[in-house]
Amino acid sequence: MNKITVKAAFKASLPIMAGYIVLGMGFGVLLAAKGYSFWWAILMCVTIFSGTMQYVGVNLLGAGASVISTAIITLTVNARHLFYGISMLERYKDMGWRKWYAFFGLTDETYSLICLEPRLPKGADRRDFNFLLTLMNQIYWIIGGFLGAFLASLIPFNSAGLDFSMTALFVIIFVEQWEISRCRIPIYLGLGVSLACLFIFGADNFLIPSMLGISAGLFIFRKRIENAEREALKHD
Amino acid sequence: MIDAKHSLILIAVIAGVTILLRFLPYFVFSKHTPKAVLYLGSVLPYSLVAMLLVYCLKGTDFKSASHGIPEIAAVALVAVLHKWKHNTLLSVLCGTIFYMVMVQFVFA
Numbered sequence: 001m002n003k004i005t006v007k008a009a010f011k012a013s014l015p016i017m018a019g020y021i022v023l024g025m026g027f028g029v030l031l032a033a034k035g036y037s038f039w040w041a042i043l044m045c046v047t048i049f050s051g052t053m054q055y056v057g058v059n060l061l062g063a064g065a066s067v068i069s070t071a072i073i074t075l076t077v078n079a080r081h082l083f084y085g086i087s088m089l090e091r092y093k094d095m096g097w098r099k100w101y102a103f104f105g106l107t108d109e110t111y112s113l114i115c116l117e118p119r120l121p122k123g124a125d126r127r128d129f130n131f132l133l134t135l136m137n138q139i140y141w142i143i144g145g146f147l148g149a150f151l152a153s154l155i156p157f158n159s160a161g162l163d164f165s166m167t168a169l170f171v172i173i174f175v176e177q178w179e180i181s182r183c184r185i186p187i188y189l190g191l192g193v194s195l196a197c198l199f200i201f202g203a204d205n206f207l208i209p210s211m212l213g214i215s216a217g218l219f220i221f222r223k224r225i226e227n228a229e230r231e232a233l234k235h236d
Numbered sequence: 237m238i239d240a241k242h243s244l245i246l247i248a249v250i251a252g253v254t255i256l257l258r259f260l261p262y263f264v265f266s267k268h269t270p271k272a273v274l275y276l277g278s279v280l281p282y283s284l285v286a287m288l289l290v291y292c293l294k295g296t297d298f299k300s301a302s303h304g305i306p307e308i309a310a311v312a313l314v315a316v317l318h319k320w321k322h323n324t325l326l327s328v329l330c331g332t333i334f335y336m337v338m339v340q341f342v343f344a
Contacts (some may be wrong), residue, residue: 015328035237040247047251057250064238070246074253081254083284085261087277089269092262099262106258108288115281161336164310167292168331171314172324173285186279190286203294207287214283218276225279 001132005124009132012118015172016109017140019165024144025151026163027054032149034062041149045142049105053077054145079208083215084111091117091130098131105134109166112173116180182232183225189217306338 028041044054056077060070084106091114092099114130174187181187193213197206218225237243265273293311298304314331321327 015324018328018332036243040243044247044250047247048254050250050254053250053254057247060250061238061243061246064242065246067245067249070249071253074250075257078254078257080284080287081257082260083276083280085258086265086273087280087284089261089265089277090274093266103258103262104255112281112285112288115285158340161306161339162332164335165328165332167289167307167311168314168328168335169324170285170289170292171311171331172318172327174289175315175318177282177285181282184282186282187286190283191290193283194287194290198290198294206294207291210287210290214280214287215276218279218283219272222275226275 001128002123002125004121005128006132008120008124009129009136012113012129013133013136013140015165015169016113016137019109019163019169020137020140021144021147022162023051023166024141024146025148026144027051027058028145028148028150029152030055030058030148031061031145032152034058036061036149038146038149041145042142045138045145049138049141050078050081050107051141076208080108080211081106083211087111087115091115095127095130098127102130102134105138107137109169110134110137112170116173116176183228185221185225185228186218189214189221193217302339302343306335306343310335310338 024045027045028038031041031044032038044057048054048057053074056073060073065073085103088103088106088111092102095102110133113133120126120129178184178187194206194210197210197213200206201209261273293307296304296307310331313334314327317330318324318327
C-alpha cells in the first residue's frame with residue numbers, strides 16, 4: 001500500500017472522523033451506564049461495527065433479551081445492509097483478500113462515500129483505498145466507543161448537536177449524487193417512498209417498507225431509468 | 237449488567253447476523269450476478285442515500301418549541317455551502333457548528 005493511497009484514504013475519512021468519534025462516545029457512555037467496562041465497548045465496536053445496532057444492543061443487553069429476539073431485531077434493524085452488499089458486488093469484485101474486510105465494514109457512511117467513487121490522485125490504488133477507508137473509519141469508531149465508556153460522565157463540554165455531522169455528511173453525498181446522476185428518478189423514489197413510509201409506519205418501523213417500496217419502484221421505472229442513462233451517455 | 241456469558245452470546249448474535257447481512261449478497265451472487273441485480277446495484281446508491289437522509293432527520297419534531305427550524309436551516313446551509321464550494325470538510329464543520337449553536341443557544 002503506497003503513501004499516496006494512504007493519504008487519499010485519510011483525507012476522504014476526515015469528514016467521518018468527528019461523527020464516528022462522537023457517536024461512538026455516545027454509545028460508550030450508554031453502555032457504561034448499564035455497568036459494562038470499556039473492554040465491552042471495544043469488543044462491540046470491533047465485532048459488530050454498526051452504529052444503530054450497537055445503540056439498540058445496549059438496551060438488549062440491559063434488558064437481558066433472549067437470543068431469538070436479539071436475532072430478529074438485528075435482522076430488521078440492519079436489513080438495509082443487504083442492499084449495500086448488492087451495490088458493492090461490482091465495486092469490490094477485484095479486491096482480493098481486501099474484500100473480506102471491506103464487506104464486513106460496510107457501514108452506512110462507508111457505503112455512501114465509496115459509492116460516490118471519489119476521484120483518486122495519480123498512483124493511488126482504488127482497492128487499497130476502499131480497504132483503508134473502511135479501516136480508518138472503524139478505528140475512529142473504536143476510539144469513540146472506548147473514550148465514551150472510559151470517560152463516561154467526565155466529558156467536560158456540551159456536545160449536544162455534534163452528531164449532526166453525520167446528517168451533514170449525508171446531505172453532502174446527496175448533493176454530489178444530485179449533480180453526477182444521469183437520471184434523477186432513483187433519487188426522487190428514495191426521497192418520496194421514505195417520506196411516505198415515515199408518515200405511514202412511523203420513525204421506528206419505516207426502513208423495511210421503504211426498502212421494499214424503493215426496489216419495487218426501481219423495477220417499475222427500470223425501462224425509463226435505463227433509457228435516460230443511455231441517452232445521457234450519448235451526450236457525454 | 238447481566239452475566240458475562242449471556243452478554244457475550246448476545247454480542248455474538250448481533251455481530252453474526254450483521255455480518256451475514258453484509259456478506260449474503262456476495263455469497264449468493266458472486267459467481268453469477270443476474271442482470272436485474274446488477275441494475276439494482278447500480279441505481280440503489282442514489283435511492284438509499286436519500287433514504288438515509290430521511291432516516292437521520294426522522295427524529296425532527298415539528299411540534300416542539302423549535303419547530304424543526306435548526307434541522308431545516310442547518311441542512312439548507314450544508315446543501316448551499318457544498319453546492320458553492322464543494323469542500324466536504326468545510327461543509328461538515330460549518331453545518332455542525334451552526335447546528336450546535338442553534339440547539340445550545342438559540343433554541344435552548
